[in-house]
Amino acid sequence: MGGDTGMTERLVYADRLVRISLRATADDPVLMVAGEVDRTNSGALARALERCRPGGGHVTVDTGALTFVDLSGLRVLLLPATPAAQRWIRLRNLTPSQRRIIALLGWCEEPEPGQPLETSAAEVPRPVGPPGRARGGRWWRSRDASS
Template structure:
């Protein structure tokens, strides 16, 4: 079921994964097993609003956002902004998991490795 920006708590209540957004380039899934967002495909200016909505929904419910980027093939500047600044609410943090080498280098060049903590 596709619910752009839908509340991840509802997915967790069912004990299963829930597709929060899917288009031809990007799929965002809420993983109830480990309370994380799985971002697959490509994030660019055409679909970064969906990423912003999903990150904001998780941040509103949990405060912190864990994002698995292992299947992320491409991200542009709009996508990076969405990933690193998930909504106007203060507090909380973005934790990146399974960061691909290209994204790790990009974050390092931009000086965001300390801000968006990540685990290999």
């Protein structure tokens, strides 16, 4: 296939719900989270984040393939009890549903480079159609209500 892209990916954690891998690029490492994060695996996510934190610096987490996250997972990813200036997790590739739930909870997020900071829940895109129909719709559905 193609030549060397300067990028490697290493599996950090996987269970039946989530796959967490570390993508090392020429620039910065990125933790890729795909699947579902809930109380059964949010501790594993927290440990993976700590292990991947280079020299106590920032960790970038790509949540584009994250289809469900409960409150325990949000607490791990957003560090809401930590003052904004001390938060070391940077989220990228957030879905509209993820942005909306963060805004509804009143938890600020750091904007991606070049992206404006969202100032109110009214500015966050609303999901279209019933839960489960829009991209990232499972974000809204209770784990107990899933079929």
